[in-house]
Amino acid sequence: xxxxxxxxxxxxxxxxxxxxxxxxxxxxxxxxxxxxxxxxxxxxxxxxxxxxxxxxxxxxxxxxxxxxxxxxxxxxxxxxxxxxxxxxxxxxxxxxxxxxxxxxxxxxxxxxxxxxxxxxxxxxxxxxxxxxxxxxxxxxxxxxxxxxxxxxxxxxxxxxxxxxxxxxxxxxxxxxxxxxxxxxxxxxxxxxxxxxxxxxxxxxxxxxxxxxxxxxxxxxxxxxxxxxxxxxxxxxxxxxxxxxxxxxxxxxxxxxxxxxxxxxxxxxxxxxxxxxxxxxxxxxxxxxxxxxxxxxxxxxxxxxx
Amino acid sequence: xxxxxxxxxxxxxxxxxxxxxxxxxxxxxxxxxxxxxxxxxxxxxxxxxxxxxxxxxxxxxxxxxxxxxxxxxxxxxxxxxxxxxxxxxxxxxxxxxxxxxxxxxxxxxxxxxxxxxxxxxxxxxxxxxxxxxxxxxxxxxxxxxxxxxxxxxxxxxxxxxxxxxxxxxxxxxxxxxxxxxxxxxxxxxxxxxxxxxxxxxxxxxxxxxxxxxxxxxxxxxxxxxxxxxxxxxxxxxxxxxxxxxxxxxxxxxxxxxxxxxxxxxxxxxxxxxxxxxxxxxxxxxxxxxxxxxxxxxxxxxxxxxxxxxxxxxxxxxxxxxxxxxxxxxxxxxxxxxxxxxxxxxxxxxxxxxxxxxxxxxxxxxxxxxxxxxxxxxxxxxxxxxxxxxxxxxxxxxxxxxxxxxxxxxxxxxx
Numbered sequence: 001x002x003x004x005x006x007x008x009x010x011x012x013x014x015x016x017x018x019x020x021x022x023x024x025x026x027x028x029x030x031x032x033x034x035x036x037x038x039x040x041x042x043x044x045x046x047x048x049x050x051x052x053x054x055x056x057x058x059x060x061x062x063x064x065x066x067x068x069x070x071x072x073x074x075x076x077x078x079x080x081x082x083x084x085x086x087x088x089x090x091x092x093x094x095x096x097x098x099x100x101x102x103x104x105x106x107x108x109x110x111x112x113x114x115x116x117x118x119x120x121x122x123x124x125x126x127x128x129x130x131x132x133x134x135x136x137x138x139x140x141x142x143x144x145x146x147x148x149x150x151x152x153x154x155x156x157x158x159x160x161x162x163x164x165x166x167x168x169x170x171x172x173x174x175x176x177x178x179x180x181x182x183x184x185x186x187x188x189x190x191x192x193x194x195x196x197x198x199x200x201x202x203x204x205x206x207x208x209x210x211x212x213x214x215x216x217x218x219x220x221x222x223x224x225x226x227x228x229x230x231x232x233x234x235x236x237x238x239x240x241x242x243x244x245x246x247x248x249x250x251x252x253x254x255x256x257x258x259x260x261x262x263x264x265x266x267x268x269x270x271x272x273x274x275x276x277x278x279x280x281x282x283x284x285x286x287x288x289x290x291x292x293x294x295x296x297x298x299x300x301x302x303x304x305x
Numbered sequence: 306x307x308x309x310x311x312x313x314x315x316x317x318x319x320x321x322x323x324x325x326x327x328x329x330x331x332x333x334x335x336x337x338x339x340x341x342x343x344x345x346x347x348x349x350x351x352x353x354x355x356x357x358x359x360x361x362x363x364x365x366x367x368x369x370x371x372x373x374x375x376x377x378x379x380x381x382x383x384x385x386x387x388x389x390x391x392x393x394x395x396x397x398x399x400x401x402x403x404x405x406x407x408x409x410x411x412x413x414x415x416x417x418x419x420x421x422x423x424x425x426x427x428x429x430x431x432x433x434x435x436x437x438x439x440x441x442x443x444x445x446x447x448x449x450x451x452x453x454x455x456x457x458x459x460x461x462x463x464x465x466x467x468x469x470x471x472x473x474x475x476x477x478x479x480x481x482x483x484x485x486x487x488x489x490x491x492x493x494x495x496x497x498x499x500x501x502x503x504x505x506x507x508x509x510x511x512x513x514x515x516x517x518x519x520x521x522x523x524x525x526x527x528x529x530x531x532x533x534x535x536x537x538x539x540x541x542x543x544x545x546x547x548x549x550x551x552x553x554x555x556x557x558x559x560x561x562x563x564x565x566x567x568x569x570x571x572x573x574x575x576x577x578x579x580x581x582x583x584x585x586x587x588x589x590x591x592x593x594x595x596x597x598x599x600x601x602x603x604x605x606x607x608x609x610x611x612x613x614x615x616x617x618x619x620x621x622x623x624x625x626x627x628x629x630x631x632x633x634x635x636x637x638x639x640x641x642x643x644x645x646x647x648x649x650x651x652x653x654x655x656x657x658x659x660x661x662x663x664x665x666x667x668x669x670x671x672x673x674x675x676x677x678x679x680x681x682x683x684x685x686x687x688x689x690x691x692x693x694x695x696x697x698x699x700x701x702x703x704x705x706x707x708x709x710x711x712x713x714x715x716x717x718x719x
Contacts, residue, residue, distance in 0.1 A: 085525030101312035102532035
């Protein structure tokens, strides 16, 4: 049995005039939560569509659960695309039974499984209602149930949290973690860096169809060094951004996140800041995934230009 | 694999059959058909009350003869005209006009003094749109005039009449199964069946179009495409919607059959044309073949556009053969074995209607029927091949509506 749930080797896709995915290789270890990141138009959706054979590849190979990707292997994947879609006039239960049948699950078995899932996501009262009567958030949850009903070994979810209220987000996060605990592999594509940071074991960052970062979240953070400082203070801190030792300062309202410029020491910042301000907090922190994302994409953009 | 196809077929079928439009259409169709057959025959019988007529004869010698002739005219055994003697109304034309306006008379016929020579007369009435009554008045008065002229020339009017009697030709349709008199009912039936065929192909093709567009708009198509190959999706949709169409079509056909059986008993004088098994079978077969031919094209169009409005421009060229068949049918009716009829009944897009019409009117040679079907099946295979390629690319395309050259490029590259 292969160690990886999903292996992409040198896959490539070009549309009329531009290359959407350039020789991309990725490995998603079994039983992990894998974050697929990238700015809009980076090629994430195209990549996921190639995995699901909604688009054909121009080159490269795809392996699912150690086998070459074919229909049987794809039935083991649950795919929730970024563009949600349910049949508007179908009753929720029939809709779910149908979606499961498309993945090869019998209707008896599907009906058995629907109850607990709707219960868990707070949709139990809506089982016999038409889909177009559901709110957007409920449709989102219904779509998720449709994705997991056939108990996929691999779950590919694109922006699973969007459209959910905080309670819904918590339920979704717990559900994803539970699914992983029960053996599933989850590929998560999202722009919500906090979600990714909390959930994912590994991430890959794609920009302009190329992979520019890949690895365990802790490794990725470590590779960006211990040069980020969280700073909270009383007084006017606007001068900080102009200091020589500061590469970048991001104001988060309650505190300032400062990246120390290369060749400088956080101690310089401490001295210069404490000379003028009354500090409430000075902490050397790991860079946030958000900052890593922005920096990696920006510098890759400069290279490419 | 096949269970997935079955799930799609079932879903499409149930969604169509449950819709209000389907239920209404299925019930309304036969009602309309019944109305088309029954209403004219009822209307023909219920002419209403006899018309109150007077004859104003300026010279005074023709009046009584015309009055007598009018009083004899009957429809369905009842006198059509109630002749009011001129004396009761008055002496001048103004009195008669007043009588018509006051509705004591429905109309009057004014015969001028020189009517025998000039053959010019006038009818005054509140209603002059009742053609069949007016034609009857005209003919009756004309007959009296002709008799007068014949007598003036020294001929015996009744003898001339019997010598110049016109031919009454019965039309008897002869076929392998026997002969039967036909008073235009065969053509009437052929046209009704043709209309049903045309409307069904159009309506259910349109249903495929809007169903494909709806899957695109609701974005459900990506979820579906992740589960099954796009060809399975297309095939399931065509078969499922087609099965719903066939259900409605069979209900219509069955009720048409029942209505014609019932009306055959109820309406005397309307000899029912024979419905042969060949006609019934080809009715269903050509519906199905025609449906698959056009619905595959509709699906291709639906996948390429974003809204039904956008589809209209692309639909027309594709529907052209079907529309052409509707233009050609009168010519085919005149010469069902003529070169136009034979040629058009072989062209895949036109054969569903034209070949069917030929079968109903005059059964063409078997080899022509089989050749026509074989060509149509080949046409369907080509169209489905084309549609599947457009569909695979089109369902994921949003935004700008593609042009025809772009669509052709999809076909080449997929």
